[in-house]
Amino acid sequence: MVGDKAKVASDCPQPTGCTVCSVVADRADGCLWPDATAISEASARRFSVPSDRVVTGEGVQPAAVWIVQSGLLRVQRYSFDGRRQILSLVLPGEVVGYDLQGRDGLVVESATPCTLCQIDRRLFEKRMEDSSDVRRAMYLQQLNQLDRLRWLTWAIGVLTPEERLCAFLALATRFMPFEALPEGGGVLTIQISRADIADLLGTTVESISRITHRLQDEGCLEIHNPERFRIVDLQRLIEMGQIEPTFAGLPFQGNPPSKPLVSAGRGRGKAKPGEPEMTAINASGRTPKIVLQ
């Protein structure tokens, strides 16, 4: 199983480009070290990590930040009674460890076998301070992670477990191994365990199992084996999962969509009638421009 998982992880799109630690996503906004030479080899170390190991988090002295080279990390937190919520998955090319300075009960673990690149925190911070390019890259990466966290919050809050799982599967085609098939759809390799999916989506392994089998009955997908699905009707998953075509948190990693993902129109709250709008309290005495309806 572990061996198999490891194989799968290595199937993951292998980013290349950064000469220092071979870590760079091949997406336009993901290149973390545009001028890679600035970090010497000595300051970056690569590690191979099996599944379910603590990488960094609360108790750990955050002397280092980590870049995911391959595999997936999970950021998680427990409740007193042991219930776990996974707050995000960290994708290849992404940095972790600089913004969770031990607060909360946040812990980062490997969700799959991973290769990680370790960088000294001081050095990282200096790079951030010195280079506006690095800052910009980090900023864009943070935006993506923030988008994903917002998505997750929204999904857990308003979607049913079934809708969440549909969304997850549809999105997973963007960041897990997915071989598109000529006859449509494709084969998706689920790299993480049922328990991780359940704790990410705020549901249970039993529900995950039931829902996937229900989706199979409905013809949305075929369960080849527990970690390999044939996605038959991706469009339907996208619709059920209410995925917006503009969702930016998951730039496609090696699996750009053949056709743009289109979603059904969006529901909105009742539009407020015009009525009294903003009123300026203008110290400078100018007539304020009312900016938006």
Added chain:
Amino acid sequence: MVGDKAKVASDCPQPTGCTVCSVVADRADGCLWPDATAISEASARRFSVPSDRVVTGEGVQPAAVWIVQSGLLRVQRYSFDGRRQILSLVLPGEVVGYDLQGRDGLVVESATPCTLCQIDRRLFEKRMEDSSDVRRAMYLQQLNQLDRLRWLTWAIGVLTPEERLCAFLALATRFMPFEALPEGGGVLTIQISRADIADLLGTTVESISRITHRLQDEGCLEIHNPERFRIVDLQRLIEMGQIEPTFAGLPFQGNPPSKPLVSAGRGRGKAKPGEPEMTAINASGRTPKIVLQ
């Protein structure tokens, strides 16, 4: 009602300090414009906004960023069938509008009557680029907002509606008007509607109502009127809500705790036995330091 709410909003701790737009929270890390003179008066405009107005979001051309001076904004997103999730409340002293460049279906609205300070986006970005002090202040603010979003995701994922509401009430003493009483506890003024609380916590107004009355029966609080509670047993709310003493996302705004908030010890997942740890793939041939257990 609106008039009353407006009164309540004005009860909110009025930040002072920034000479430009009078917007600065009086917390150490919240001062956005340490050298305020750099922004001329002409470039900042103050607005008074009633409840439930769109401030910025998806469709809106983001030509401006906004600083909340008083009142609360809500960042929210709808599902196709009209269910709403509030992703965060924006507190006085915080900036909104620079990091949601129209993506997703995010909309920012006023949850209470507010006074806002509008700043030109270009100017704001230039300030960010030029001043590492401003960058740092923004960074810390983002960390707080991120902490709160993580908390919310976790709470919706693993806590029951009752636990979430307890947590919300306990946290609300930090950012809504709260008059501590000598005999313990204090009077909390809830500035936002039941519907907003429900959509923030991923539950319904009916549940909110039932739970608050149940808490009253249990002696945790007294419902003075729908928007004013006497918190009797704050400690119990904190425990039920599983609030960590280290939770940093909500620096106290004018309501520092008389005694430090202490929570019951935290539950953790089963600790993994030692076993094979990280193995270095060390290009440079050094012996890697195994960083963490």
Added chain:
DNA sequence: CGTGCGCTTGACCTGAGTCAATCCTGGTGG
């Protein structure tokens, strides 16, 4: 060939959502 873990399946049951009626309060207009 046994053992264990992860996944699946079934039975059960309850927490909390839904629907609908009622209450309350503040604002309005006569």
Added chain:
DNA sequence: CCACCAGGATTGACTCAGGTCAAGCGCACG
């Protein structure tokens, strides 16, 4: 000054989605 109205909050009755508990099943590994 009082009756009326609208919107928010509350309460009750009902229902069921999905969580919990408890077996089974099957593959991987030793």
